[in-house]
Amino acid sequence: MGVSIKDVAKKAGVSVSTVSRVLNNGKYVTDETSEKVMKAVKLLGYRPNIIARGLRTKKTNSVGLIVPDITNEFFAKLAKTIEENLNNNNYSLLLCNSGENEDKERKYIKTLLDKFVDGIIFISSGYDQNMHLFPDDLPIIAIDRKPNAKRVNFISSENKKGGYLATKHLIENGCSKILMLKDRKAVSPMNARLEGYRDALREYNMLFDEDMIIESEVELEYVKEKILKIHKRLEFDGIFAGTDLLAIGAIKTLLKLGYKIPKDIQVIGFDNVLTSQYYNPGLTTIAQRLSEIGERSASLMVDLIENGVKNTESKSYFLPVELIKRDTTR
Structure with missing residues (x-):
């Protein structure tokens, strides 16, 4: 049986509610108490139930990313940049590879919603039939490929x-x-x-x-x-x-x-x-x-989550492109 929050409370010599406040960055906890709790968490190897916490706080600090082909260097670099920037803001990334398949994309959207992610960034497989699955109050960002949906924030190149x-x-x-x-x-x-x-x-x-x-x-x-x-x-x-x-x-x-x-x-x-x-x-x-697209996507997602901006206020962003001259043209 796994370590429970009660075990942590007993080890730290505090109440269960105090442990909960520490883990959820609550107020009215001294630095000394917080340190004792975190030491107990580390010693016991306690891992809080993220989904259960999300049901209480309505926040899981996780973001879903759906890409059409993770083996494609373009999408792989985008995913890497997005993950790094989300991690810097204390968000974890759940990566899904749709394989340009409508059914897989639909399945992954439902899976991410079941995991109570705080938002979804996606590069569409080109099937707008799945757009109705996104809740109106969930931050959504589309990258590169623009879906036919007005309420989705969109980031791409010129x-x-x-x-x-x-x-x-x-x-x-x-x-x-x-x-x-x-x-x-x-x-x-x-x-x-x-x-x-x-x-x-x-x-x-x-x-x-x-x-x-x-x-x-x-x-x-x-x-x-x-x-x-x-x-x-x-x-x-x-x-x-x-x-x-x-x-x-x-x-x-x-x-x-x-x-x-x-x-x-x-x-x-x-x-x-x-x-x-x-x-x-x-x-x-x-x-x-690509790096800027990834950075912009992650920062916009964090902003949408933490400031409660709704998808009805969606915007489109187009980043500049540049000609790079090498050896295959004169």
Whole structure:
């Protein structure tokens, strides 16, 4: 049988209510008494029931985070930054990986609610059907992918501007036939990058051609298959890839086909993940401020929890992006 709060009280020579006040940062407890209680807690290895305490205090000091793919460097770095910043504010993180699956996402939302988390940060799998599960009085923050829900706070990058900057860079470096390689999932950041691509073409009086929009899964084998199919069918001298992983997959395939990068075909990615910085040739890309997105998400969540701001007062935040010139463009 585990150690109870009564055992702690007996060891410290105080009442159960005094132990409870100490553990819940209550008032009217001397430093000496508090020290005795905490010493007893440590000696006995007592762990308070967080859920039971949450039912009493309506606060568990825990936040849920749902990501679509924890193996993706982009989402992994976001999760790490969010966790570090929440920990600095005495909140623990419950991490869930939905695997881009609607049913798993629904299950994890329900699980987090059952654990009485104080708030949920999530990167949607793209299924707005799950939005009705979130209680109106629970702080909710969406990152990167914007759901169709007005009451959710949203933090992302200037994806449309990033798509514009990437395409403009290729045009100004002599590209006249620019392919856009995009993730097949119709998520909001990818759609915004496509809008930016179209804006740049329009600004330079270049026609938009649907055939130049190629959709693929991000895994290398799928990108390779797409490039092998189109490199003879379509004529192109530039590729704007919606993610760095798509860009690297395209470059690896083109190099094996005998193309020279950037002499024959220039390529630019999006995200500036660590892989893009060490890949050879160095990938020109659009950098997102991942650390800042994570920090902003954590600090906003703490503010929503501790100041009782409701989701009806939700806001959207878009962080700047930056072109990073490396070796895959001229």
